[in-house]
Amino acid sequence: MSVCRYVRSRVVFCAQLFALFVLSLSAFGQVPRSQHVVLIIEENHNFNEVQANMPWLVSQGNANGYASNYFAENGGSLKDYLWLASGSCHNASACTLPAGTHDFGCTGNACTSPITDDNIFHELNAHGIAWKVYAQSYAVAGGIVTAADGANGTAYYRRHNGATWYAEILNNLNADGTYDKIVDFSQFATDLANNALPPFVIIVPDGNHDAHDCGSGAAACLQAADNFLSANVAPMLSKSYFQSGGDGMLLVTFDECGGGVNSCTPGNVYTAIIGPNVVPHTVSGVSYGHENALRTMLEALGITTYPGGAATHSAMADFFGGTPTGVLLADDFSSSGVDTTKWSNTVFTGSQNTTVPVNDTNGQLQIGPLPTNATSSSYNGITSRNRYDFTGADAYVQLVQPAAANSNAFSMFAVGNDVNNFYRFYVSGGSLVCEKKIGGTKSQIGASITYNAVSHQFLRIRHDATTGNVVYETAPNNSGAPGAWTQQCSEAWNTTAVPLSSVLFEMKAGTSVAEPNAPGTVIFDNFKAEKPVLLTDDFNTTSLDTTKWSNTVFTGAQNTTVPVSDTSGQLQIGPLPTNATSSSYNGITSVNRYDFTGAYAYVQLVQPAASNSNAFTMFAVGNDVNNFYRFYVSAGSLVCEKKISGAKSQIGAAITYNSVSHQFLRIRHDPTTGNVIYETAPNSGGAPGTWTQQCSEAWNTTAVPVTSVLFEMKAGTSVAEPNAPGTVIFDNFTAAKP
Structure with a gap:
């Protein structure tokens, strides 16, 4: 079993003339300009917890877009807020300081000196772009920039208000310690009603409403945060700038996956981008972090100077059109269960029998035991949760163990569009077959060959962008990765039946007739879909x-x-x-x-x-x-x-x-x-x-x-x-x- 991890492999824009030929392979949208960029940072929970307990936020993410592979950089709240403002943790012992950033003794709670490095607030001021932080419980906490965590018995946390740690603000306070651009959250409703929100807004819920203070348990804590969003942020989404033709962009993320340690299973945090320019139902599998979010906000605001790590990380531009190159989807099945951010326990190429077990066990995808003497078609498996641009791409999987050769049970790997249109490999009765189903009609491509568990352990289906063909290939196992590929069959890809811009991946197994011999358990591993x-x-x-x-x-x-x-x-x-x-x-x-x-x-x-x-x-x-x-x-x-x-x-x-x-x-x-x-x-x-x-x-x-x-x-x-x-x-x- 190989270790497959997503990385910050990001997108490529082909702006040269050659791109007219390869545009469909690699291009995707840029971040559109916006005069209504809003950032909300929640606290201390991982992706799965949020999906299970924040229905309003998740519904908005599903309708607009969310990132399934977004990881925070550090444990300790303040450091993550600083990543989102200046692209650094500002502590050399906690992170590798990006170029242009320095150590200001920042921990998860405080910094020993004001941060003088470039940051989003400095850039906004330098470009004459208005901004405001709306912080809940800020007025009761004292209403001054240096108000401490929990001041006056509140749930206000200065460490959750990143702006308050920068020299840009601290050196320009009013005589009473206030700063005009950092206000109590109660002002938000007034400004919203008066259409007076500035181009850049940060909303800072207090600890009772950002999922930080969880004395009653994670579920209730997250529900309180979700209720705050639905009550206070939903009205903003009804404004014209968040409707069709508008330019609004709301980015909601979490500082880290757990309280101060950022060490969780899973370790990714939920991040949604909401707005009329987001491609509906986007689910990005690109590896992102807070530097990418910072870069995204800056680009949306038309700022081209990128502080800290934002200078070397891309914006989250795939939310605004197309799909990125590089790894599309990868899974080594080493988690404790099927990763539901990647897969659904469904099959798209035919009927499903949910009683056939499907498990992520021992670092492998196991389907079975398959039934003997079943009275009807009995298949189960998994399908990719998202669709992918497969232009010039390939997808492969390791077939560790097919169904027993002395049975007619099937082990199947498919790339396709729907139940009537797909390409797939299958192994059955000791044979390896290249199959297609176009317009509801199944047929074989080329002759079936005798399946060899060594030389055919990896199965690959790819699109050859030069010839326009679908190509079926096999390879031996090389320590959990494919060895040299051998072509088994090929024909022209039917782009009408199976549009390259939107394919699903499926692994399934099962029986179509009664099997007197036990078909056993089918085992897959090491799936990867990628663009070369x-x-x-x-x-x-x-x-x-x-x-x-x-x-x-x-x-x-x-x-x-x-x-x-x-x-x-x-x-x-x-x-x-x-x-x-x-x-x-x-x-x-x-x-x-x-x-x-x-x-x-x-x-x-x-x-x-x-x-x-x-x-x-x-x-x-x-x-x-x-x-x-x-x-x-x-x-x-x-x-x-x-x-x-x-x-x-x-x-x-x-x-x-x-x-x-x-x-x-x-x-x-x-x-x-x-x-x-x-x-x-x-x-x-x-x-x-x-x-x-x-x-x-x-x-x-x-x-x-x-x-x-x-x-x-x-x-x-x-x-x-x-x-x-x-x-x-x-x-x-x-x-x-x-």
Whole structure:
């Protein structure tokens, strides 16, 4: 059983001309501008608890959109509120401080000094955008910014009011200690009735109404929070700006999954985005956190300066159209029960017998024991709770154990639209069959083959975006992951019957006739649906595509005076400085993080820095400033480098750089060996030719988690260069899974 985790692999916008061809594969909506952005932060409960006990909120999330894979960054309330305001926990011992953020001694309860780092309140003030915090019980607690937790016997918590910890506010108080933009919640109804809500609003319920103070138990606590929302927030949703054609955006999230520890089962927190521009019934499986929520709010408000972690995390743009690339859905069935955020205990390809057991047991999906001598069709299984854009995607599952070969019972894996339209593999009576049902008529694709439990242990159905075919493939087991795939059958995908933009996944098993021999229990494991292209850019736009890249570098210091431009269909960095008095690097970093398991990333190095200088041209895949893998070219040499836990070292020997044979640089993860592999290739019409390995070693998954990487291209100088280093030119970047 492999460990499959969602990561912050986020979406890709194809803005170049090539995107007219691939748009359906990777594009999705941007965050629309809004003059009515509202944030509400609830407390200390995980996703499942909320779904079970907050019917009003859940109904709004179902009708609009919610995230099923949203995790808080820290335990301790205040730190999470700070992530939502400035993209950091502001405590170096509690989190890795994102670039541009500092340690202000912040715990879950307080900070030792006012936070002076950039934050959403500073950006709002700087952009002249009005905002207000409406805090329940604030007036009784004293009505001043520094009112303490529980002041005057209230359930007001300053640690739940993030704005009160920033120098932007604390240095500009009124003489009586108040601040005009932080008011008691009683003012909310008045402002709402008078259409006087500012463009950005934070609602801070008190501890009796944010699910924090739970003396009577979690269920009653959450119901009180839900009642507060339905009574006080529902009237806002009836306003014109939250109706069709409006621009309202309400984001409701929870600080963490549990009281102060953020260690729960499950550990995800419920987060909903509500508004007329949200695609109805969105359920996002993308791995998100509070930095993503901050980025989303800023983009909605038209602010393009992103504090802290928001600078390197994407907005939750999939709520506003389409679906993201990367992992669509994954499950290693290691939870204590079927994950109901991913699956429903239903079958969509036929009738269901709910008496057939379906369990998530011993880290596997088990269906059975299947019945013997059943008097009618008896199938059960699971279907994905959501539909997915399957353009250019694939879905596979490990069939650990099919029904007994001496029976005619079926083990089935399907991708499709409804009971009359789908594609599926099945194993029955010792045979493996590719099947389709189109317009209600079932038929076989190709000849059935003898099922082999070793070579056919993984079953995959994929859409070939080039040929337009559905392709059925099998692979052996390789330590819980598929080995090399072998095609079994293929034909044109019927996009009318099974629209690629909206498919379901199903695993089921059962019997169609009486079985004198016991069919046994069918066991599945290690399901994954994914799109192979993670990020691609041929730099053919007129400027840097900021939906894909940020003009930042994550592997070291940045000199923003070094020019970076998307010019003449290329990424150009420079001219690099001569005789610079300090380190002078600039470049771009992917906006999003990606699941790099079994993936590769390459870029064309059209022109490195001048070989008669010591300037550097660099291409990196990594986690943060202290942990990454990269190629660099300097002074005529090509070097494979790594930095692990802050210590840089070379992998293998440096080689003489050859601008022809080394024009493409590739870093990839080999899932079979677990290695990082550095490769080069010549240019072949703007695409890489044959790859040649230059160096390799074991991938350090602790320092550089393979499930969450950034990509970077940069160039610069570390010392004074008497010879002009020139301009570095990159082109044709691609990150994908084979």
